[in-house]
Amino acid sequence: MSTVERKPKKSGTPKALKPTYQAKNPDTRVYVGDCREVLPRIPEVAAGEVDLIFADPPFNWNRAYDEWKDSMPREDYLQFTRDWLDLCIGALKPSGSIWVNIPDDSAAEIVMHLKGRGLAMVNWCIWHYRFGQNTTGRFINSKVHALYFCKNPEHRQWHADEILEASDRATTYFDPRTHNKKAGTAGKRVPMDVWYGKHWGRIQGNNAERRHYHDNQIPEVYLERVIRACSREGDLVMDPFVGSGTTPVVARELNRRFIGTEFSKQNAESAWERITEIGCVRVKRDEPTQHASAIFQPRPTRSKK
Numbered sequence: 056m057s058t059v060e061r062k063p064k065k066s067g068t069p070k071a072l073k074p075t076y077q078a079k080n081p082d083t084r085v086y087v088g089d090c091r092e093v094l095p096r097i098p099e100v101a102a103g104e105v106d107l108i109f110a111d112p113p114f115n116w117n118r119a120y121d122e123w124k125d126s127m128p129r130e131d132y133l134q135f136t137r138d139w140l141d142l143c144i145g146a147l148k149p150s151g152s153i154w155v156n157i158p159d160d161s162a163a164e165i166v167m168h169l170k171g172r173g174l175a176m177v178n179w180c181i182w183h184y185r186f187g188q189n190t191t192g193r194f195i196n197s198k199v200h201a202l203y204f205c206k207n208p209e210h211r212q213w214h215a216d217e218i219l220e221a222s223d224r225a226t227t228y229f230d231p232r233t234h235n236k237k238a239g240t241a242g243k244r245v246p247m248d249v250w251y252g253k254h255w256g257r258i259q260g261n262n263a264e265r266r267h268y269h270d271n272q273i274p275e276v277y278l279e280r281v282i283r284a285c286s287r288e289g290d291l292v293m294d295p296f297v298g299s300g301t302t303p304v305v306a307r308e309l310n311r312r313f314i315g316t317e318f319s320k321q322n323a324e325s326a327w328e329r330i331t332e333i334g335c336v337r338v339k340r341d342e343p344t345q346h347a348s349a350i351f352q353p354r355p356t357r358s359k360k
Contacts, residue, residue, distance in 0.1 A: 063065055069101070071094050071097070071098050072096035072097060073095060074085060074314075075323060076202075076288075077086040081289070081312045081313070082313070083097065083296055083306075083313045084313065084314045084315070085314075085317060085326065086095075086314070086316045086317075086318055087321055088141070088203050088294040088318065089316075090316040091135075091142065093316045094142045094295060094316060095142065099146070099223070099291060099293075099314060099328040100142070103145060104148060105141070105292075106148055106212065106286050106287075106289075106290035106291050106292065107152055107282065107286040107292045108143050108146065108151070108294070109153075109156070109281055109294050110154070110294065110295055111155075111156040111273060111294075111298060112139065112156075112157070112295070112296050113125050114158055114271075118343070120318075120322070121318075121320060121321050121322055122319045123318050124279065128310075129320060130159075130315075132252070133264065133333075136161065136168070138179055138335045139295055142171070144169075144172050147315070148206070149206050150205075150211055151206055151212075152177070152203065152204065152205040152206075152211055152212065152285045153169075153201065153204050153283075154204075156182070156199055156273065157200050157202065158212060162202065166179070166202060169202070173206075174204040174205065175206075175207070176178060176204055177204065177205055177208070177211070178201075178203040178248055178330055179201075179203070180201035181198045181199075181201065181250065182198060182199045182201050182202060183198050184198070184199075184251070184256045184257045185195040185197065185251075185256055186259070192305060199292070200244075200280070201250070201277075201281075212285050212286055212290075213284065213313050214281060214283060214285070214286075215284070216244050217284060217285045217343060218247050218283050219244065219245065219246075220243060220244065220245075220346040220348065221243060221244075221345065222242055226242070226349055227349050227354060228354055229353070245278060246348070247295050250277065250348075252346055253347075254274055254275075254337055255277070256274065257274075258274060264301075264336045266300070266325060266326075267340075271298070272298070272301065272336070273301050274337070275285075275291075275301060275304070275305055275336060276300050276338065276346070278305040278338075279305055279338045281341065281345055282305055282311060288309070288310040289312065290312065291313070292312065294316075296314065296317070297326050298326065299329065300326030303326070303330050303335075304313065304329055305338050306340070308334060308335040309321070310311065310339050310340060
């Protein structure tokens, strides 16, 4: 028998819910509760006014997420996933985009569901880190999938100039063609779809970004790339799984409005402390992070005779 309670849907528009936490300049709101119940009661969600959604849901790996039971029967977990995805799809503007951070075992199901709901895949990116869970029975996991979908490929937001990084052709091979680009982009490129490098690893216990009590935490530079590329200042960003608070912290630093939900009261309280009292450690609004992902030393240049 299914362990997921299926409540009958009520007709009409649900009554708007008061946020558990709220700050201004820019407007930042966190609601505590099950995202499936809370999201329909947030006015911007009900009206389809969200510009960008980032979701890092529970992986169903039986990990410690405070009150959340992270060991659902497989079909119950997939139904939970479909339910929150559908709410997110309805929340997006026609020009909106959604990113989902998910491991191997559920990536394909999410891709098929989003495609089945009419969204277009823009990228299937990989977040690569060097320290996976040690095992001798198979290859060690060292990645998570970053799935990028939009409602309308012709009208999606995309701001490549905000996320450019140094090109290997310029920094390693000294190819003169990289300097023939327009001003501001010479020697640079749009990042590749495998993301790694300094400050891109898993947030370990001695990391300056580390928030205690949070089992899984994404680096700030990951959210910086997503938010800068797919939204503008003043836009509305949403995260249905606030967790340690990385999405709202970066969104607030980059002058985006934010709404999000968190199941755990304790996690929400910790995230709010980070949002209002600590802020970003790496990301700065007026100083876009200049990533470099070259894996070889610069090639020696030949002296001219």
